[in-house]
Amino acid sequence: MTDAWAPSARQLERASVERRRRRQRALVAAAVTVVVFAVAIVGTLSSPGWQRVQETFFSWHHMRAALPDIWRAFWKYNVTMFLVAEPLILAVGIAVAVTRHTVSPWLTPLRIVAVAYTDLFRGLPTILVVTLFGLGIPALQLTGVTNSLFWLTLVALVLCYGAYVAEVIRAGIDSVHPTQRASAEALALSRGQAMWHVILPQALRRVVPPLVNDFVSLQKDTALVGVVGVFEALKVASDYGNYHFNYSPMVLAGVFFVVITVPIARLTDWLSARARRREWGRG
Amino acid sequence: MSALLEVAGLRKSYPSTGSGRRADRVVLADIDLSIAPHDVVCLIGASGSGKSTLLRCLNLLEPIDDGVITFDGREISDPLVDPRDVRREIGMVFQAYNLFPHLTVLENCLLAPVKVHGMAKAEARDRAEQLLDRFGLGAHASAHPDSLSGGQQQRAALVRALCTRPRLLLLDEITAALDPILVGEVLEIVRAEAAAGMTMILATHEMAFAREVATSVCFLDGGRILEQGPPEQLFTAPREERTREFLARVL
Ligand SMILES: Nc1ncnc2c1ncn2[C@@H]1O[C@H](COP(=O)(O)OP(=O)(O)OP(=O)(O)O)[C@@H](O)[C@H]1O
Numbered sequence: 001m002t003d004a005w006a007p008s009a010r011q012l013e014r015a016s017v018e019r020r021r022r023r024q025r026a027l028v029a030a031a032v033t034v035v036v037f038a039v040a041i042v043g044t045l046s047s048p049g050w051q052r053v054q055e056t057f058f059s060w061h062h063m064r065a066a067l068p069d070i071w072r073a074f075w076k077y078n079v080t081m082f083l084v085a086e087p088l089i090l091a092v093g094i095a096v097a098v099t100r101h102t103v104s105p106w107l108t109p110l111r112i113v114a115v116a117y118t119d120l121f122r123g124l125p126t127i128l129v130v131t132l133f134g135l136g137i138p139a140l141q142l143t144g145v146t147n148s149l150f151w152l153t154l155v156a157l158v159l160c161y162g163a164y165v166a167e168v169i170r171a172g173i174d175s176v177h178p179t180q181r182a183s184a185e186a187l188a189l190s191r192g193q194a195m196w197h198v199i200l201p202q203a204l205r206r207v208v209p210p211l212v213n214d215f216v217s218l219q220k221d222t223a224l225v226g227v228v229g230v231f232e233a234l235k236v237a238s239d240y241g242n243y244h245f246n247y248s249p250m251v252l253a254g255v256f257f258v259v260i261t262v263p264i265a266r267l268t269d270w271l272s273a274r275a276r277r278r279e280w281g282r283g
Numbered sequence: 284m285s286a287l288l289e290v291a292g293l294r295k296s297y298p299s300t301g302s303g304r305r306a307d308r309v310v311l312a313d314i315d316l317s318i319a320p321h322d323v324v325c326l327i328g329a330s331g332s333g334k335s336t337l338l339r340c341l342n343l344l345e346p347i348d349d350g351v352i353t354f355d356g357r358e359i360s361d362p363l364v365d366p367r368d369v370r371r372e373i374g375m376v377f378q379a380y381n382l383f384p385h386l387t388v389l390e391n392c393l394l395a396p397v398k399v400h401g402m403a404k405a406e407a408r409d410r411a412e413q414l415l416d417r418f419g420l421g422a423h424a425s426a427h428p429d430s431l432s433g434g435q436q437q438r439a440a441l442v443r444a445l446c447t448r449p450r451l452l453l454l455d456e457i458t459a460a461l462d463p464i465l466v467g468e469v470l471e472i473v474r475a476e477a478a479a480g481m482t483m484i485l486a487t488h489e490m491a492f493a494r495e496v497a498t499s500v501c502f503l504d505g506g507r508i509l510e511q512g513p514p515e516q517l518f519t520a521p522r523e524e525r526t527r528e529f530l531a532r533v534l
């Protein structure tokens with residue numbers, strides 16, 4: 001089919017107005033951005049104490065000196081812990097959220113445990129749980145229980161974050177319209193099947209943004225295991241700081257934490273956009 | 284012929300909403316209904332007269348307040364009956380389709396046959412694809428429901444209900460929100476199923492359709508079956524004044 005359309009004079013005029021407006025907006029955006037950042041940067045650099053702050057927190061020399069140790073600790077503890085803990089947390093969260101939605105009388109004790117667990121571990125400061133697990137459990141001298149600080153503190157993180165994630169997933173489950181369950185039940189699916197095949201997949205899709213939020217927060221909180229003497233990146237950096245009276249390595253460790261969360265956020269954005277496109281036929 | 288589905292004295296109420304201690308709102312009362320195999324029963328009546336509620340009660344999606352429902356000679360309103368056993372035999376299409384948005388059309392159609400009826404995946408897929416083709420959805424099998432038009436979703440919901448080979452089909456206003464051409468298409472399918480001997484109960488506002496396909500028409504008014512009879516009689520010579528008024532308004 002040949003399409004003999006050529007834009008009308010009015011359309012060309014409209015397009016040129018649009019172009020002019022776009023140029024103006026870009027100009028304003030650029031100008032405002034440059035001014036604001038310039039003021040902020042000049043303000044900081046010209047402050048009376050900048051010289052000392054730069055020495056203590058942004059010293060290139062100290063950063064380079066501590067880099068290899070921080071890098072090693074970051075991968076060995078922060079990243080590994082995160083990668084191991086994340087699937088466990090998701091499993092705990094789903095199990096707890098689903099348990100709270102069961103109705104079978106046989107599961108009543110489990111439901112009570114699930115409620116008590118979320119209330120308790122959501123309320124306790126994570127640092128306390130990490131300390132209790134890292135120092136308290138080895139002190140019990142139980143046979144058959146690991147003394148590895150890595151695993152003990154990992155369990156502490158999983159328990160704390162599992163409680164948050166369970167509540168997020170439960171909110172997702174509650175947000176699925178009851179007609180979906182009715183529809184599944186009309187097809188003779190059992191409650192469990194309806195949950196697993198119909199409700200949970202929709203619930204999880206909806207709560208991806210808050211889940212990512214919790215996982216980014218978990219990535220940061222792997223630094224908490226330092227309190228019981230696990231030499232993770234921030235602990236290594238602060239150790240260096242206490243020894244050399246310079247905290248630049250801590251800033252460097254902070255940069256590591258930020259940098260690793262960015263790809264996580266972009267990846268999940270991309271994944272959920274793709275799922276949305278597939279399901280709704282539009283972006 | 285013995286009845287496939289029998290309803291006697293069914294009553295259903297919803298707790299009153301809002302503040303204050305008002306009495307429960309009775310939505311269905313004294314419903315008696317007898318449906319023989321291969322019957323096509325149309326429920327007609329004003330919006331809010333209880334058609335959807337009645338259909339939901341029949342496959343035990345709603346607890347009832349009183350009465351007896353018998354399916355294939357067995358009382359299914361017995362609390363000891365597993366609702367799943369009943370629903371395996373009864374297909375339902377909801378007024379709002381209720382397809383599963385996270386699954387493709389084909390997956391929607393495979394879920395119950397495979398997970399509930401234990402059909403082999405390949406066999407279920409063959410049947411589903413055959414039905415989808417027949418209903419003009421072959422090209423959309425791998426699409427997600429939200430990317431289909433209203434009429435396509437409606438047909439997909441019908442296919443999903445048919446995939447399990449139900450003995451009774453409950454159809455709730457399956458032509459609402461469709462344009463006249465699509466209404467024609469969907470009704471064609473229903474007519475074909477009726478001709479093939481399916482037993483159906485459908486709530487509908489399509490009087491012309493009810494007249495043509497129904498073996499029996501029930502007029503619901505304020506939660507009661509006010510009048511019931513073959514379409515020729517009910518549409519041309521209704522006994523009740525209320526039926527006459529309703530028909531005068533919709534025809
Ligand atoms: N879950 C519910 N809780 C309370 N009241 C309800 C509920 N579902 C339905 N009702 C009420 O029951 C009555 C009958 O509703 P129903 O959906 O069966 O009507 P209908 O005949 O199908 O109407 P329509 O033709 O508009 O679909 C209505 O007054 C409605 O407000």
Ligand SMILES: [Mg+2]
Nearest residue numbers: 334335378456
């Ligand atoms: Mg209705």
